[in-house]
Amino acid sequence: MAQKRCPSAGRGARLVASCLLLLASGTAFAAEPFLAPAQPSGSIVVKLYPTESVAPGVAKLVTLGVPFPRGSVTVAGLANVRVLKSGSEVAAWVEQLTPWRHTTNPALDGQSVRVARVQIQYTFAVTYPSFETVTVEWGLTSRTQSRPSFTNPRTAWHLVTSGSYVAADGVYEPDVYAVLPPDHLAEGVLKLTRMDAFDPGVAEARDDPYAMDAVEHWPGFEEQQHAAKNNSFTLVNEDDPRVAAKNYCPYKTDYEPWLYDRAASLYVLYFRSGFFKALREAVRAGDFYDNHLDANGRFDLNPTDLKYSYNECLAYSHWLTGDDNPRAKIPLVVNSLASFPSRWSPSLGFWTERHAAFKLLANVVAYEVLGDAYKAGLQTIYGDYIWHQNGADGQIPSPRVDGGLYHTGAQHSEGTRKAYLASPWMSVLLVDAMLRTYAVSEDVSVASFIKRMGNFEKTATRADTAYQYDNYSGPLWYADYLTRYDGTIDMRSRQYMEEHALEVGAATAWAGYFAAVLGTPDPVLTQRATDLYFTYDIGVNYWIRPDAPASGLAAYRVSPWRKYGWEHRPSAALSWAMANQQ
Incomplete structure (x- = not known):
């Protein structure tokens, strides 16, 4: 492995450093508005x-x-x-x-x-x-x-x-x-969260993996930008011509690469980069997905599993190409998720934050595209989640760590069956859907929901050395797999929870943003988001293997395939949120 170097700090690093300095010094500045200001001309x-x-x-x-x-x-x-x-x-x-x-x-x-x-x-x-x-x-x-x-x-x-x-x-x-232009798309006009466009130094072409592996820490948030771009080539089987076909992403025959909305994740890459390649792959993936949605709004590679039903990518295809075909599928996706109850109860047989998030996301996107027919349903769903966060009318034990949507291990199908617990990493998906909901409602209870979820995330995030990365030896911060209502660990790590540091950091950063907007800035949220990004930064280099193509393997590893979606779709606005913490 080449000797690592850390380039000088750039804009993103200065933003984070300045934010932390201001929080520490008590200097006040106003967080920017959630929605971009009007541009009449x-x-x-x-x-x-x-x-x-x-x-x-x-x-x-x-x-x-x-x-x-x-x-x-x-x-x-x-x-x-x-x-x-x-x-x-x-x-x-x-x-x-x-x-x-x-x-x-x-x-x-x-x-x-x-x-x-x-x-x-x-x-x-x-x-x-x-x-x-x-x-x-x-x-x-x-x-x-x-x-x-x-x-x-x-x-x-x-x-x-x-x-x-x-x-x-x-x-x-x-x-x-x-x-x-990415500066225009990054204003939150489609994704509905303001973002920072890619640094001009991040080129459209795949980067030399030897050069990437030689840099342990890029300035600011450039590590995320390079990784989102480089890993997308692996996702579409264009990492290196020497990669063997048996090691390609099997997205045409296997449903797993589509979890967390593969097409929408590629669109998010386009929003920040303005790259033609990203847009082209997103449109193609969106058309493939559209073709494979059945009459029940289910993905036909796995039609019995509703967590593969998305309409975010359909909306982006409709908005960017002007094509009406994806628009027609949006009601089907809403209907496919109707069987999952938004109103939690201890008597439910199954409930997870992931399913709850995808139900909300489907309904808020349907409201954005199709209008009032979906307004009442949207308001009911997010109202149910706030009710759940408030304790579900006393059905969740107290005292408890505020913020999580606690349910039993039996309902989650993992963890201690009779314990009340919540998933820090699945809760990120709820935050992502709630951010869209806030954009179309500006409901202070939604802002409070996101802030309170950060309280749960910072409690569930801990530092230790029990991670897989062999390119670092000190403690790293990452979230539990499952955390109990009293803040204790139910499951610390399963399938390497350090791999969720980026999106958990993004949700925590958004909690910090809304804490500032609501007049209760919390420097611990800012610090924890910074810690989580550092963990992600270390992990990026762990997954680069420059010599692998000679053996038929990708240089930029994406494993499992769904990781690209869970990391990058909900985290695109991380740097913007981090720059607006007070």
């Missing part, structure tokens, strides 16, 4: 990538979704959305695809455009893999050239026969991809 440069089949000199239909921060553009204001090429206006069809919704405030509900669908004809001078650019402008000048009608975007899609897909997979993609 502005412009973005959009990269248009022709795929391999697009010839120069031939006009092609291009459809894209353009998201806006809440309050930026009204439906009437869409008349001032223009597409420009070298300063000249391009005829465009522009319509609202999805409004910003709000469960309680009519002054916000449906009053501004969240995603506009834009369609143009475009003729390329370049061929794949080059790109050309157009500018999308809003709030400045009225559009003078409009297309007469909307055309189904799928008329300009083709069957995918490249990368890890073959024709028999039945996956389709756009002839032209529209790639939006």
